[in-house]
Amino acid sequence: MAQIVEPEAGIDPPSAVEAVVAQMRALIRERKLGVGDVLPSEIELGAMFSASRNTIREAVRTLRAYGMVESRKKVGAILVDGRLGAMTDLFSFAMEISADTFRDIQGFRRLTEMNLFDVIVGRIDDAGFEALAALNAAMAATASVAEASELDYRFHRRLIDAAENRTLSDIYAMLEPVIRRLMEVGKSRREALHAVAVEHADILLALRQRDRIAFSYHMNRHLDAGLQFFAVSAKADQQPEPAGRAVREAS
Structure with a gap:
């Protein structure tokens, strides 16, 4: 019993x-x-x-x-796995986009992307390089800020996925909304978009040549480049309104 x-x-x-x-x-x-x-x-x-x-x-x-x-x-x-999507939405909603956020997110990316060189060069093939080059070319050609940011993110996400580390890929998926919002800063400027495409090309060349020092240099330079646009935005926000405009609005 x-x-x-x-x-x-x-x-x-x-x-x-x-x-x-x-x-x-x-x-x-x-x-x-x-x-x-x-x-x-x-x-x-x-x-x-x-x-x-x-x-x-x-x-x-x-x-x-x-x-x-x-x-x-x-x-x-x-x-299904809807938990990641829920975490992504919550994280994106709570994250304030600022120069400090930029430094924090780019600091995290520097610790990961810059240290994946050996793993990436050991696993990426010609098809992988061609896919990255195609994403970079499409980003340089588009006139849409949102599309350029999406292609920029996909370029870096493909580098991350080449490491074949599911946890790291999931973290980048969670960070996607915030990373893309950071990428949108300054992309309305054509010269900035051109600079990003050139930096991507330098990163790809370093990978093709298996040059760790060049890869670290160009990746570090690339991840820091957007900070200048946060400084420009902050100065613009702090600029006093022209006296004439203030008088007109007051009248």
Whole structure:
């Protein structure tokens, strides 16, 4: 006869839904399911866990709230990873864009991108170099500030992804909105956009030539370049309004 284990004093036993959620998470681990895989149907899950269909539906809703699954018609519950997107939105909303933010973010990028040289040169191939060059050419050709910033980010993200470090790639994905907003500063100036394209080309050449010193020099110079535009913006904000304009607005 099976022994009944009483819950510890002061600890509420898990509800039926919580118990099924725990079982579903265990099932995902045991079957090594990943993003894009489909969970068993509600009927199958109910039979597996001896639970009612309503309990299974509530458990699926709980996993959906956690950002772990997404329900699709005629398909069922599909595993997703919405947690990173939620973190990205929160981080971007809370981050103030300023010269101090620029220094902090670029400092983080300097510690990562500049120290990936050996890993990148050991893994990037001709196709990778061509893809980077194409992104740089497209960035130099566009007249859209938003598109130029997106292509600039994709250039650096491709360098990061070449290291094949999933955690680092996830961190850069989380930082994307903030990095792109920093990149937009000054990109309305054509000379600044041209300078970025030249700096990218220098970084690529250093990688092709497997020149660590040149890579570090050009990457460091590139990551510092945008700070001047924050200084220009700050001075513009502090400029007093022309006397004539102030009088006109007051009248």
